[in-house]
Each structure stands twice: as structure tokens, then as C-alpha cells.
Amino acid sequence: MKNRLLALLFFALSMSLSGCLPRFSEPASVLESDQARATEQAANIAYHRMEIGKLQSGSYNTNVLADLELPQGVQWALIAFGDDSYTLRFSAQDIPDYAWTVTPQGVQLEALPTVEN
Structure with missing residues (x-):
């Protein structure tokens, strides 16, 4: 009984605090x-x-x-290709720091290395 009450209290507290999170978080990410x-x-x-x-x-x-x-501003490039494998990279003009890599394993977001001048 005590464990059930404690779990219910924890759930209620976490739900009430989750409503505060957007106010304390950073602005929406470019992603x-x-x-x-x-x-x-x-x-x-x-x-x-x-x-x-x-x-x-x-x-x-x-x-x-x-x-x-x-979509406008989106492009893709063929990075590697073979009979049993491929790598495509999708990038967006407005998101220069990230790209989506497509391989037979699926789609993954990757951070692109920054180029310093």
C-alpha cells in the first residue's frame, strides 16, 4: 500500500513538473x-x-x-554505391550543421564537422 501511494505521488509530481519544462528550456532547436x-x-x-x-x-x-x-532547399548526394551497399546524404540549405545519412541500415542524423577559416 505504501509503495503504491509513493508511486502515485511520484507520478503526480513528475506530471505536474513536466508542465513547467517548456518554460525553462531553450528555444526550439533547428532540428x-x-x-x-x-x-x-x-x-x-x-x-x-x-x-x-x-x-x-x-x-x-x-x-x-x-x-x-x-522540398525547397533540400538536396541529396550519392556518397558511396555498390551492389549491396550505398550511402546517401540529405542536407537542407537552412540547416548547415546537420545532414541525414541513408544506408541499408536506415536513416541517421549526423552532425557535420565545422569548417574553420
């Missing part, structure tokens, strides 16, 4: 922007097209990306 979501979505679509293409033909082929619609 939470519409541009970031659109870039990530394009990368996920490319991943699924590449995997479906391999299932249909037996090997990877970038032809499946020929009609991929990209």
Missing part, C-alpha cells in the same frame, strides 16, 4: 523545424525506395530516386 522534418522525411522515403528497389531487382539502383520530390 525541430519544418525544414528538418521535411529533410528527414525525404531521407526516409529514399531509404524505403532503395530497399524496395533491391527487393524487386536484386541490387541497389539509384534510378528509384529519379522522381523523388525534394
